[in-house]
Amino acid sequence: MTSSAKKPQARAAKPAKVMKKTTKPTAEKSETSKPAARQPAAKKTAAQKTPSAGKTVVKKTAAKATERAKLIESKIAFDGPLFRIYRDHIVEPGGKAAWRDVIRHNGSVVILAVDYGKGKGKDRKDPWIVIERQYRHAAGQYLWELPAGKLDAGEDPLHGAQRELAEETGYAAHHWSRLVYYYPSPGFLGEGMYIFLAEGLIPGDAHPEDDEQIDFRLVRLSELLERIEKGSIIDGKTLVGALLFARAVGVKPRKKHH
Amino acid sequence: MTSSAKKPQARAAKPAKVMKKTTKPTAEKSETSKPAARQPAAKKTAAQKTPSAGKTVVKKTAAKATERAKLIESKIAFDGPLFRIYRDHIVEPGGKAAWRDVIRHNGSVVILAVDYGKGKGKDRKDPWIVIERQYRHAAGQYLWELPAGKLDAGEDPLHGAQRELAEETGYAAHHWSRLVYYYPSPGFLGEGMYIFLAEGLIPGDAHPEDDEQIDFRLVRLSELLERIEKGSIIDGKTLVGALLFARAVGVKPRKKHH
Numbered sequence: 001m002t003s004s005a006k007k008p009q010a011r012a013a014k015p016a017k018v019m020k021k022t023t024k025p026t027a028e029k030s031e032t033s034k035p036a037a038r039q040p041a042a043k044k045t046a047a048q049k050t051p052s053a054g055k056t057v058v059k060k061t062a063a064k065a066t067e068r069a070k071l072i073e074s075k076i077a078f079d080g081p082l083f084r085i086y087r088d089h090i091v092e093p094g095g096k097a098a099w100r101d102v103i104r105h106n107g108s109v110v111i112l113a114v115d116y117g118k119g120k121g122k123d124r125k126d127p128w129i130v131i132e133r134q135y136r137h138a139a140g141q142y143l144w145e146l147p148a149g150k151l152d153a154g155e156d157p158l159h160g161a162q163r164e165l166a167e168e169t170g171y172a173a174h175h176w177s178r179l180v181y182y183y184p185s186p187g188f189l190g191e192g193m194y195i196f197l198a199e200g201l202i203p204g205d206a207h208p209e210d211d212e213q214i215d216f217r218l219v220r221l222s223e224l225l226e227r228i229e230k231g232s233i234i235d236g237k238t239l240v241g242a243l244l245f246a247r248a249v250g251v252k253p254r255k256k257h258h
Numbered sequence: 259m260t261s262s263a264k265k266p267q268a269r270a271a272k273p274a275k276v277m278k279k280t281t282k283p284t285a286e287k288s289e290t291s292k293p294a295a296r297q298p299a300a301k302k303t304a305a306q307k308t309p310s311a312g313k314t315v316v317k318k319t320a321a322k323a324t325e326r327a328k329l330i331e332s333k334i335a336f337d338g339p340l341f342r343i344y345r346d347h348i349v350e351p352g353g354k355a356a357w358r359d360v361i362r363h364n365g366s367v368v369i370l371a372v373d374y375g376k377g378k379g380k381d382r383k384d385p386w387i388v389i390e391r392q393y394r395h396a397a398g399q400y401l402w403e404l405p406a407g408k409l410d411a412g413e414d415p416l417h418g419a420q421r422e423l424a425e426e427t428g429y430a431a432h433h434w435s436r437l438v439y440y441y442p443s444p445g446f447l448g449e450g451m452y453i454f455l456a457e458g459l460i461p462g463d464a465h466p467e468d469d470e471q472i473d474f475r476l477v478r479l480s481e482l483l484e485r486i487e488k489g490s491i492i493d494g495k496t497l498v499g500a501l502l503f504a505r506a507v508g509v510k511p512r513k514k515h516h
Contacts, residue, residue: 068398077338078336082445082446083446085338093400101338103396135351136441137348139441139448139450184447186394190397228502235441236495237443240497253509254508
């Protein structure tokens with residue numbers, strides 16, 4: 001089970017590389033962006049004294065940003081169809097020993113499926129986006145979300161995204177690219193989410209799994225952003241995907257409203 | 259245990275109200291924003307035929323957007339210090355019976371702690387933001403994140419946010435407001451996250467819990483957004499908080515880069 005405990009971490013290797021790439025620039029930046037004089041609140045904190053602030057372990061951890069904890073012991077505490085729970089005894093790179101209950105999951109794929117229609121200009125910045133509604137028992141309500149699903153064990157994420165979009169909406173897409181990989185709740189949930197951008201939709205027949213009852217529709221990006229700002233979109237992957245995409249296509253925010 | 263199974267859903271009542279508020283406008287909007295002619299891909303799909311598209315259950319579910327599933331049976335399948343797992347037998351509002359393994363958690367608070375410094379103009383749009391780094395075993399790496407923590411049972415979310423910010427960074431803040439409430443992984447995780455905006459930082463002594471080793475620093479919003487666009491911020495709550503806040507303060511996206 002130790003080996004299967006490691007599998008999700010293997011998946012996490014991709015973002016780990018990204019961390020490595022950006023650890024140095026981060027440190028440099030904080031050196032240059034250090035004018036504590038312009039930040040009175042910070043003056044009195046440790047935060048501005050060194051680029052890596054605050055606690056005693058900082059230098060140690062800063063030197064080991066991409067290192068892994070040592071896994072001393074790992075027991076399966078729960079095993080279900082969707083996820084497992086491991087009770088792991090670890091030693092963190094900083095040297096700290098701890099027990100952690102961690103939920104292991106194959107990871108999820110999320111699809112930001114957009115279509116620019118025939119339009120030019122405005123439509124390039126305000127494409128149609130596929131959203132779905134389904135009942136979420138965990139949230140106790142219906143939620144509007146981007147199409148998404150769980151990866152099969154060892155499945156290629158892009159393949160999983162194409163499979164899920166077809167199953168739930170019938171759509172295929174002309175062009176696929178990865179928008180982001182992230183952890184929705186990294187304190188205890190090992191699930192990583194890949195959000196893919198699927199551009200140029202090709203309709204087809206949906207064939208949702210037996211336990212899915214999915215209602216989907218197309219909305220303008222501008223309408224989705226309006227609903228996000230109203231607080232009526234409360235699914236994390238949908239917030240991340242829509243807000244990242246809005247920046248990527250250069251949608252300007254509306255007038256300040258806070 | 260049924261009663262404690264319900265507690266997290268009680269917490270979910272707030273966003274449920276929001277859903278109610280916005281369910282009607284959504285339906286109207288999709289009527290008006292229905293020009294399938296400008297959306298060739300959609301023409302052939304069910305999505306454009308009715309505002310609520312696709313599957314047979316749609317009309318039923320659309321009429322019951324804020325209704326709850328009936329809980330027929332609920333067993334605790336795992337009980338840990340941070341979360342519990344319930345194996346629930348439910349009947350969804352659409353009439354569908356299902357078993358769901360759901361993780362129940364008190365909910366989390368996330369703090370977007372910003373300081374505008376003495377500056378005007380640019381600094382209003384590019385304030386300092388507190389970020390932390392800690393080792394996340396679930397992700398197998400160190401992550402930079404907004405300060406966050408778990409709510410105590412029945413704790414007021416604002417109180418929890420003020421407590422966590424003080425524990426982890428020592429900061430208090432002059433002005434607090436709620437940015438968003440959302441579900442990071444609503445398919446099986448009952449955890450809801452409240453992101454609070456804390457403006458005007460007042461330094462103090464941090465006193466992290468025994469099992470926390472936290473490195474924090476202040477970065478400019480512009481630097482945080484740059485790191486998000488590079489893919490080096492991979493914590494969901496940090497993506498949601500920073501991207502929502504950037505829109506709220508009117509930060510324009512950089513040139514299109516995809």
